[in-house]
Amino acid sequence: MSIEWILIVLLGVILPIVALLFLYNKAAGVWRYVRASRLGISLLEFLYHYAEMSIRKIPASLIYHLMVSAKKGGAVISLNVQKEFYKLIDRTVSLSIDQFNKSYREGELKLKRIGGFYILSGYMEDLIMKIISSVEADKSLIVLGEMGNAAEKSKQKYLETHLKAYRTSIAKVLAESSPIKDEDEKTNDDKVLQQRDELVERIFNFYAVDLLTELRSNRIFMSKGDNIDLFKLELFEKSSNALIKAQQAGLNIRFMDLEVYFGMNGDIEKTVDILLKARHLGFEIELEDLEKFIVAGGDIQTTLTHLIDAKNAGLKLELKELEKYLLLGGNISEVVKALIRAHQEGITEITIKDLSEYLSQGGNVNDIVNAIIKLRQENIDIPLVELNSFRAAGGDINQLTLGLLKAKQSGVVINMVKLRSFLAQGGDINKLITVLIKTRSADIDLTIEDYERLSRIGADIMKVFVTFKIAKRAKIAIEKGKLIELQVAGGDMFAYIKTLSIAKRLKLEINPEELEADVLDNRNVLKVTFAVIYAQKEGVELDYKKAIRLDREGHDVAEVVKWAVNPQVINIETKAILSKDGISMKLFPNITVRGKAPMYLRGSRDDVLSDRVNEALIKEVENVASYKEVLNSLNKIAIKVHKRLTGDIEIEDFPELDKEEVIDTNKKELRLNDGSAYEILDINIPNLEIGTDAYAEIKKEHAEVNMIIAKTESEQREALAKAQELEAKAKLIEAEAKLNEGMAHAFKKGHMDTKEYHKQKIFKDEDLLKDSELPKGH
Structure with a gap:
């Protein structure tokens, strides 16, 4: 067998078998659990998925455990x-967590919620x-964070309290075992520093596991460290169990629908419980x-309670409606309670949509x-709209409510459209309703339009009300x-109205049309009327027409009547008067007069009276021999x-007048008195001022004038002499010029020779000296 075949057999057969045996050996326990649970998965299929999950770092045992739990409960996952x-x-x-750690700063202690952890x-x-x-x-530990609801704030408070307890224990250990006793003491001793580091390490080893376990039991994990994977596993297991539940x-929640919800730190466990509870209570x-509701900032747990309360009260509310109301900045608890209260009072037409619109404004x-x-x-019955x-x-x-209730009790009907129009123009609703109630109680039909017109011109509404009341x-x-x-x-x-009322009561003759014209002309008709009443009471002949004419001409009618009733004193300063002996003097008579009210319209007044007194005093003083006699006879002159x-005037008192002059003078003065605005009651001259001797002054002035004339004539003669002298000199100069011309x-x-010329020159100079009458040698 060649080497190539050996390699093929090794890589293609033996190596996979070894890998499968290794994988089986590692996953044997999980496989036995899966086979026993009858999930319907073959060995090869199981090994394939197990290998895949191992590579992707997915907890295979936990996945299969959750699948078994789902199957036992009848769920298919x-x-x-x-x-x-x-x-x-x-x-x-x-x-x-990455974003949270980026914003984390040394020295801060921050808390963040992720799901239910x-x-x-x-x-x-x-x-x-x-x-x-x-x-x-010696500072307390403060836990920072954006705690949005009561549960999160409670977790924050728990953490601060728990860490405070650990702080107390650690403080005790440090106080008893620290090599540096004085907290302000500083040291560079390596041995002391090493001892302190060892103490801190012992404290960490002693408390770290205990504290980590305590925090984990309360679903709190550190944002850095190995326990992050544990945090993810717990979060996954809790969330999966909740979704299986x-x-x-029968809740149709897909795992893939939860990505956005997790991004909002949604708590799957609590959410499933709420959804189940809502379904049980009949809320879909x-x-x-x-x-969406959570994004709007709502607290679903509290809101569900309010939905239950609303349902029990016979109200049907939807979470979507509450979400819109919440987005407008409303308070869910407040609006639900308000709707329940309205429903209980039989007001069923108010909806949360109406209240949302109201809130938006x-x-x-x-x-x-x-x-x-x-x-x-x-x-x-006023609609919400x-x-x-x-x-x-x-x-x-x-x-408005208070005003409408008062109006109803007083029998006043308020038109809301007109009321709103009145308000739009800046009217005072409270004052309006108060006035309408008062006018209604006085059986006066004042409308909103009337009030609005009067308010627009700044009228005193209460004064208007009083006016209507007086008229009625x-x-x-x-x-x-x-x-x-x-x-x-x-x-x-x-x-x-007040003037007409007074006139009617006292039977004064006042024409309403003329009175209206006087009022529009801004005449002070009330003052004039009171002055007429006072005048008639005191027996002064004065009616309204004459009085208003006096007012139009700028007279103070009350003052006119006062002068007619009570005598007044007029102080007069006379012009300078000369006595027979030429002494100038001024007299200051006091004239006691009584006004004649009707004559104020055409009669002469102060200026004419002053001229008449001056004229009479001049005539009397000029008949007195001297100023001393004037001083001694002031009373007689006054009389x-x-x-x-x-x-x-009686002839025996005025010997300087003949009988005809007396008669003429009396007629003239009586005629003047008839045309005067005053009746002269008495004349008194308490004082006079002596001036200069007029005759002496005249003589002195005459002498001064004569001196000025004489001086002027002297100056004229002197000027004439000077002019003549200048004229003679001019002629002499002219003659000399002619002589010089002839000699030349x-x-x-x-x-003529030179000798003869000089001889003639000497003779000429001597003649000039003689003619000028100047002394020789000058």
Whole structure:
């Protein structure tokens, strides 16, 4: 036999037989278990799958054990599905742990949930060292992580409590056995450091296995180390058993549908229990629905409890509806309780869809349900859609409910469409309903439209209410619309109605149309009316027409009436008056007058009175001999001025006047008094001011003028003399020029020699000196 055939036989026959024998020897125990369980798998088929699973690192014994368990329970699970499910868990867990370890930092203690299990950051050595470090630094251990529900928070709390107990034990060991007694002490002694390392190693060996076992019993594994494979096996076994249980109960859950669910850290065991419980209670919940609900952040265990409560109350709710509500940010517990409460009150038309829409607009579900219940109890039927629209417009449901209940009790019917329109324009609903109730109680028909119109112009609504009340009490027949139009046009309806009410009660003659015009003209009709009442009470002749005319002309009618009733004093300062002896003086008389209200419209007032007093005082003072006599006779002057101004002049008191002048003066003053706004009651001159001596001043001024004239004439003469002198000098210069010209001509013709020229020059200079009258030698 050639070497080639020997190799073929060796490789093709003997080697496979040896491999099969080795594989059989290794898998003999599993094969016996499979054969005894009658799974219907041949030896060759078994060996093939076992080899494959060994290469793919799939736990074959566990796979077959699960298949046997499924068969015993009546479930059919294929070998391939089991293998793929294990790889699914392996991939998902490995990826999740890798990501977790990447985000892990030294010194941190983090917890992460995967399925129904938990991963704690780092190796067991890391955990022991963290406990030792926390003892030495005297700091507590804090477990970090994103704990989403009550079960996860409970696991976090358990871990912190359990590690605290280990920390206490380790702290005791360190305190008793550490070679470094002072925690602040530092040493470089190799022997001491070695002793300490040995102590830490003993602590690790003593506590590591115990702590690992304790954590594993609570489904907590370290994220690094050999126990990761154990973690995957336990997770796979628990999940498979749960799914087998689901199949046995008739739940159609495929292993391959679980990849997404595992990616969300889904707890298969708990999920199957929930699905079974839901089916038992009559709820058809699929795994896909459950996945979406968990993604939305829901707690399925709590939600299932709420679904049961709803079913017991006769409500049918679907998990999909609750999922949508949850996505809007709602609280499942709150909405289910609200729906149950509404159903118990007989309000069956409210659905979770309606409440979801309400919630999406920012409403509070409890508020709306409570509002509908309260309104229905009072037989107020307002659809949820109306309340929803009201809330969307910015309304407060609680305030609205309270207002509607009050309105119902008072017999006021509220139109929700108009109410919503009013709210959209920024109206105060609470105030509106309060006013409508008050007006209704007073039997006044004020509508929302009326209120809206008045509010738009900033009217005081309570004042409007009082106005209607006054009109009704005074039995003033006037349309509500007309009053509102008056207010809208800028008038004051309160002043209008109040004035008519007073006029009717006191029987004053006031025309409503004219009063309306006065109100629109912003006349202070109430003040005018009160002034008329006061005037008539005091016997002053004044009616509304005259009074309103005074008001239009800018007069304060109340002040006019006050002057007519109570005398007033007018202080006057006279112009400067000259006495006979030329002394200037000013007098300050006080005139006591009483106003004549009707004459205020056309009568003369302060300025004319002042002129008349000045004129009378001038005439009296000019008749007095001297200013001293004026000082001594102020009272007498005042009396005579008063008589003159009142037209009561008697001839014996005024000797300077003849009889005709007295009569004319009296007529004139009486005529002036009739046209005056005042009646002069008395004149008093308490004070005067002495000025200068006018005559002396005039003489002094005359002398000063004469001096100025004389000075001016002197200056004129001096200027004339200077002008004449300048003129003579000019003529002399002209003559000299002519002489020089003649001498020059004679000298040129030869009629004069040099000697004769100088002689003539000397004679000319002497003549010039004589003519200028200047002394020689000057």
